[in-house]
Amino acid sequence: MHEPVMLDRVLALFAPALGDRDAVLVDATLGLGGHADALLSEHPSLRLIGLDRDPEALDRSRDRLARHGSRVHLVHAVYDRMPEVLADLGLAKVDGVLFDLGVSSMQLDMRERGFAYSTDAPLDMRMDPTAGITAADVLNTYPVAELTRVLREYGEERFAHRIARAVVAEREREPFRTSERLVKLVYEAVPAATRRTGGHPAKRTFQALRIEVNGELEALRRALPAALDALAVGGRIVVESYHSLEDRMVKRALAARARSRTPEGLPVELAGHGPELRLLTRGAEQASEEEARRNPRAKPVKLRAAERIANGGNAA
DSSP states (O other): OOOOTTHHHHHHHHHHHHTTSOOEEEETTOTTSHHHHHHHHHOTTOEEEEEESOHHHHHHHHHHHGGGGGGEEEEEOOGGGHHHHHHHTTOSOEEEEEEEOSOOHHHHHOGGGOOOSSSOOBSOOOSSTTSSOOHHHHHHHSOHHHHHHHHHHHHOOTTHHHHHHHHHHHHHHSOOOBHHHHHHHHHHHSOHHHHTSSSOTTHHHHHHHHHHHHTHHHHHHHHHHHHHHHEEEEEEEEEEESSHHHHHHHHHHHHHHSSOOSOTTOSSOOTTOSOSEEEOSSSOBOOOHHHHHHOGGGTTOEEEEEEEOEETTEEO
16 A cells, blocks of 8 residues: 655645645645645645656546545646646646655556566666656667766766676677666676675666656756746645755755845845745655654655745745
């Protein structure tokens, strides 16, 4: 059974923005609808716009959320299309935006999707299996330099060049099709001393391939400012990230709008230069030890949240 990560904290953070009014919230990463279901149940007047790039996730969430009726509107879209989706619905502003980033439990559990390195499966890794390149395409066509970049930037892999060279040499013998062969190659390419620490040596390579295949960081880079622009004054954004690259991007996006843009030394705040956001978390919050034991997916989570306090820096 899917368990939404840090659900109680998410509900508490959104409560002031959604309670006692006809509010609208965008769940930008709907997944199996766990957070969405709880938010709709908590707030009987809430209208929820759910986005997901995975058609199967949308189908499952549609069934799960059916009891909420017309308060739910689901859209097959990546979260960087949020402005377009809101414009189509005639919505200028919303009261909440939720991002629960990364690969979903359903995607990890479905062997044929190829996200997990623990079982032999086709090297697909597309969150939307109807579009785009696969992980096999990346492995079989990217030159050494480009593969190295992907592994180093998205997997933070110290031995990126070494693994990339091994992949290119091995694909000359036979193209990559399934994960078992890649896992073995990575294991052999990484020095023995490194294999003994930091988890499975293939973890970083699989993360990098998944991010490249789905364009995750580029989509997030576009989506964060769009989500913040869509928030009404008093609206809130909550973001759950699962690796440092995402969290760093979220931290910078929120911090940039939580600062005054009035030049230092001036005695008063210039109109239109004040902070747009108030940070609601001190740094990144993490799941409790008890939740991490109960739900291993919660262990790496970093949650950040903010409230819109002004439009374009003007006082609310």
